Amino acid sequence: MAAQVFATPMLAKSSFAGAAVVSKAAKAPARAAGMVVKAQGTDYGLGLEMKTTKEKSMKAGRAPVPLELEDMPLPLNTFKNKAPFVGTIKSVERIVGPNATGETCHIIIEHGGKMPFWEGQSYGVIPPGTKVNSKGKEVPHGVRLYSIASTRYGDEFDGKTATLCVRRATYWCPEMKAEDPAKKGICSNFLCDAKPGQEVMMTGPTGQVMLLPKDPATPVIMVATGTGIAPMRSYYRRFFVEDVKSWEFKGLAWLFMGVANSDAKLYDDEIQECIKRFPGQFRCDYALSREQTNKNGGKMYIQDKVEEYxxxxxxLLDGGAHMYFCGLKGMMPGILEMLEGVCKEKGINYEEWLEGLKEKGQWHVEVY
Structure with a gap:
């Protein structure tokens, strides 16, 4: 649930440490089950130039934040479908290069401090318009969930905005040899096409699976594909960008990030700056499936990169580290198989070992 849920510099190897009314629109036909995303060489009005975020959302030192939000209890389902919160789009920018395999946008939404959340939680978005349900009745569109890609303080460090990282879903029709606008992702396109000042209806926040450990000395291993980077961004910004003295990160943060190519990297400018500032605490390893090969000469996927380490x-896991997964569910079988192999090599019962991680709250999975 990094985007929608429905459906590096290297370190030496170490053992480590409101609105209830929805306006009606034309009835949209059902989306095809086999959705694909194709945006290479296209321009959706944002231009093909990649916008970077580091200069806009990072300060020279740790950013001061309103620390009263540290005492905030976990908010859950503050706003629901029948009475959603109405936020306002502050900005929408493309954050991938011209050769990326899809259109991904960095979207900042203003909530004025009225829809607070914790890192690792998600917002629901209700796209405008209606659909026809299975009973032939015209109803509002349903909620789509998106992992929040900022900390509770937002990109402006005032606790009044939240960020979403959204990939535009389009359908490439092989017969038309073009994108079929009738089958595009309703919510992702609404968000990526939104203009500053536009209203967006939201629900939530929701989610407890991806919350951070209570102890800030706990090592954190993050495994993400594509917009699965969203919760991970909230983590590393809390760790290395904000001045939260009552929760000062003392552990290791290790990010594994899988995308198609270098132009598809998300927030790499921020990541590299954080590594530069905290080289002993933060590392990032990329799996670029169209640019790198694995040990067998095949494409380098995220599970292959994780296996290298x-x-x-x-x-790290045996020592109490927490491991977080967000993105495509296809990465999980390979990672689980790899860990099973390590357990076998060490004479450890894999099922018991993995169940132990889950029981101790070290295993966090949110895939789609």
Whole structure:
């Protein structure tokens, strides 16, 4: 649920440490089950130039924040479908290069401090318009969930905005040899096409699966594909960008990020700046499936990159590290198989070992 849920510099190897009324619109036909995303060489009005975020959302030192939000209890379902919160779009920018395999946008929404959340939670978005349900009745569109890509303080560090990282879903019709606008993702396109000042109806926040450990000394391993980077961005910004003295991160943050190519990297400018500032605490390893090969000469996927460091990861988990997964569910079988192999090598019962991680709250999975 990093985007929608429905459906590097290297360090030496170490053992580590409101609105209830929805306006009606034309009835949209059902989306095809086999949705694909194709945006290479297209321009949706944002231009093909990648916009960077570091200069806009990072300060020279740690950013001061309203620390009263640290005492905020976990908010859950503050706003619901029948009475959503009405936020306002502050900005929408493309954050991938011209050769990326899809259109991904960095979207800042103003909530004025009225819809607070914790890192790792999600917002629901209700796109405008209506659909025809299975009973032939015209009803509002349903809620789409998006992982929040900022900390509770937002990109402006005042606790009044939240960020979403959204990939535009389009359908490439092989017969038309073009994108079929009738089958595009309703909510993702609404968000990516939104203009500053436009209203957006939201529900939530929701989610407890991806919350951070209570102890800020706990090592955190993050595994993401594409817009699965969203909750991970909230983590590393809390760790390395904001001045939260009562929760000062003392552990290791290790990010594994899988995308198609270099132009599809998300927030790399921020990531590299954080690594530069905290080289002993933060590292990032990329799996670029169209640019790198794995040990067998095939495409380098996220599970292949994680496998390269299986011994260190196993040791970290055995020592109490928390591991977070967000993105495409297809990455999970390979990672689980790899960990099972490590357990076998060490004479450890894999099922018991993994169940132990879950029981101790070290295993966090949110895939789609």
């Amino acid at each position: 299986k011994d260190q990861i196993f040791q």
